[in-house]
Structure formats: C-alpha cells, structure tokens
Amino acid sequence: MNGVCAMTSYFERSLKVVPGGVHSPVRSFKGLHTSPLFIERAEGGCLYDTDGKSYIDFCMSFGPLILGHKDPEVEESLRLALGKGWTYGASERYSLELAEYIVERIPFVQQIRFVNSGTEAVMTALRLARGYTGRDKVIKFSGCYHGHCDSMLIKAGSGVASLAEASSLGVPLGVTQDTYVLELGDTRRLTQLFDEQGTKIAAVIIEPLPANNGLLIQDPQFLRELVNHTKRFGALLIFDEVISGFRTGFGGMSSALGINPDLVTYGKIIGGGLPVGAVGGKHEIMQMLAPVGDVYQAGTLSANPLAMVAGLATLKKLNVDFYARLDKYSNAIVELFRRALLPRIVSEIISYRSLFWIKSTNFYELFQRTLQQGIYLAPSACEVGFVSGAHCCDKVMESLEQKLRW
Numbered sequence: 001m002n003g004v005c006a007m008t009s010y011f012e013r014s015l016k017v018v019p020g021g022v023h024s025p026v027r028s029f030k031g032l033h034t035s036p037l038f039i040e041r042a043e044g045g046c047l048y049d050t051d052g053k054s055y056i057d058f059c060m061s062f063g064p065l066i067l068g069h070k071d072p073e074v075e076e077s078l079r080l081a082l083g084k085g086w087t088y089g090a091s092e093r094y095s096l097e098l099a100e101y102i103v104e105r106i107p108f109v110q111q112i113r114f115v116n117s118g119t120e121a122v123m124t125a126l127r128l129a130r131g132y133t134g135r136d137k138v139i140k141f142s143g144c145y146h147g148h149c150d151s152m153l154i155k156a157g158s159g160v161a162s163l164a165e166a167s168s169l170g171v172p173l174g175v176t177q178d179t180y181v182l183e184l185g186d187t188r189r190l191t192q193l194f195d196e197q198g199t200k201i202a203a204v205i206i207e208p209l210p211a212n213n214g215l216l217i218q219d220p221q222f223l224r225e226l227v228n229h230t231k232r233f234g235a236l237l238i239f240d241e242v243i244s245g246f247r248t249g250f251g252g253m254s255s256a257l258g259i260n261p262d263l264v265t266y267g268k269i270i271g272g273g274l275p276v277g278a279v280g281g282k283h284e285i286m287q288m289l290a291p292v293g294d295v296y297q298a299g300t301l302s303a304n305p306l307a308m309v310a311g312l313a314t315l316k317k318l319n320v321d322f323y324a325r326l327d328k329y330s331n332a333i334v335e336l337f338r339r340a341l342l343p344r345i346v347s348e349i350i351s352y353r354s355l356f357w358i359k360s361t362n363f364y365e366l367f368q369r370t371l372q373q374g375i376y377l378a379p380s381a382c383e384v385g386f387v388s389g390a391h392c393c394d395k396v397m398e399s400l401e402q403k404l405r406w
C-alpha cells in the first residue's frame, strides 16, 4: 500500500469511530483540505509520520515538550519508574519531590496540588477562588483560553457590554451569568466593572502572556492594574500559566513581571509530555482544598507516578543556561522564518522567548507549503509555534535553512 493511501485509510477509519476522527479538535486540520498526519514516532526536534516522512516539529505537542521529543534523561527516568509500577492510588515520593522542587523555586507557590490537565487546574483554581471569597462572579478576557470547563467557554455578548454568551452549546445560562468577559488591555471597563461589582467578584483570570489566539503580548502596566483592582476588592488574581509557566523562564510570566498572583495554574511543560496540571498559590488559600478545607477536588490518577517523573526530569534540566541557549536559537529560527516568509504569505512574525506566532495572510498556503518542505506547524492560524531544546543545534538549523529555500 502506498503512503497516501495508508494515511487516508487511517483517517477514514478514525472518522468512523471518533467524532471528526480526532480526540481534540485542533488536531483535525479543519479547513486545510488535507487529512491529518498519523504520527509513527518522534525524536528530538522531529516527527515521523506513518509514511516515514520526517518533519521539523514546531508544534511540539502544543507546548509540553520544551526539551524536545524523547529526551534521553526523561526517557531513562521513566524507564526506572516504570519498572516499579505505574499507579498506586496512594502517596509516593515522586509527587513529593516535584512539589518540593517547584515550591522551593517559585516564591508565591507556597503549596501545590497536581491534577491531570490544564483544564482541571483552571476548574480547581476557580472553585478555590469562589470557595475562599464566598463570591460567584469571575472576570475573564477575550482572546485568552483557559481550557474547556463550562465557565470558561464564554465569550463577550453581542448586546450589553458586560453580558456574556456561551461559546459552546451545552453551557447553562446560569454559568454564563457568573462570568464577565472584558477586552484585553481595557482598563477603563475593568475599573468600571470593579467599581460597580467589585464586592461580588471572586477572581480575575488571565493568561499573562496570551498564547492561544496568536501571541498577544500584554502591557505590564495592564497586568499590574489587575493586581491593584483585585487587592482593592479582596478578589483573587489567577494567572493561567499553562503555556507560559516554565516556558518564559522557570517562574513563567509571574517571575518575569515580578507579579505574585494569588493562584497560578500550570500544565503542559509541568508534565514533560505526560498528562499533568497543577494549581498552586498562597498557603492560606490552598488550605481551603479538601481534605483540609471544604472546597472539594479529587482525582483517581492525579499525580500519576510516571507523569510526576517525566515532569521532574524535565524541570530539573531547565536552568539559566538552558533558557539562554533556547532563547538564542529561538531568535535565530524566527529570523530564518522571517527571511523566507515575509512579506508574501506572512505579514508579521511575533515572538517572545521560545514562542512565536506567524501571522499569515493565507494560512492554508503557509501550512501546505511548509508541510511539503518537511516543516510541521500547528495546524491552525491561531496557534503559536514552540521551540524546544532539541532544536538548539546546528544540524536542525541547517536543515531548516535548507527546507526554507524554495
């Protein structure tokens, strides 16, 4: 069977048994007139599909793989842990070590609880904020993504500014009524909303570096305003650092900005490519969680030992030298893309540390051409690109330069 045929048939088989053929919508290549690749294996900075074709991977599983695929040290740690078992439903040392490793290095994370995904982390942070403050309302911002829990699938309404609408079917009206949606950077509306409703607001949640609808770098002054307003009214500030945590430096955007949010959510890198999310923050707030406090949260596979091991092995490699090298190579990679792509099908490339966003005038064309050349970008115009430690070598740079010569 030739390759094209094999690929089509995997996707066709998948379409029969899985909605849209995929287990997360952004994997579907929707609107790109191509069947999604089926991946056979991956190594370093490269993906290999079931046809044996290789791609330099800038999707990197949408962010978790800051060291690249199959990092040898993560692999070795996983092998050792695997030999002992893979879930106990009881306390073990790996989650203790990962918790200590983070709490010792990120000052405002005084306690942490591990869950299985970024969505779960956000869900828990919101419940915790509501439980702690005894209030219901939450403020979020257009352009930020916080996973798929009901109260975050809300967009600004078409009518009165502060009224929100669900962005998915199946979200109850009551939930939409407890969420306000504001525009990023709109301090005027923010002040107004706090002046009117401040004592009812449990939390403001934001991606301090919004990276799910392109890369929307925020004015630090705007983020400081969030601190002022939440402090003034006793609401909590939640930084959703599921993408930016351990990415823009070990302490994420919180450390970069010198802002201590009341609660932070992590995901992606924290599990090194295995499913982990976490909520962390002030001791007093974290103590509201069960079994100490009355805010309930639980998980059969939470802090799964293998996932903890992958996370710990990953985080242990993220030192100052690692980030310096990653930044240096990221800049060089973005420069290569700029030279090859501007200005015809790409209007601008925005980057921050090892994240970049190619703003294209025709994403379909950009995606097809790069894919043909053996470069895998995330299959959506809204998604950012991720550089990993495995991209930081001359071999990858030379290969990329070659592929971009068209």
Ligand SMILES: *Cc1c(COP(=O)(O)O)cnc(C)c1O
Pocket (backbone or CB within 6 Å): 116, 117, 118, 119, 120, 122, 145, 146, 147, 148, 207, 212, 240, 241, 242, 243, 267, 268, 277
């Ligand atoms: C990816 C992401 C989430 C959701 O995490 P999942 O693990 O996909 O549930 C939440 N918030 C932000 C900022 C994210 O980037």
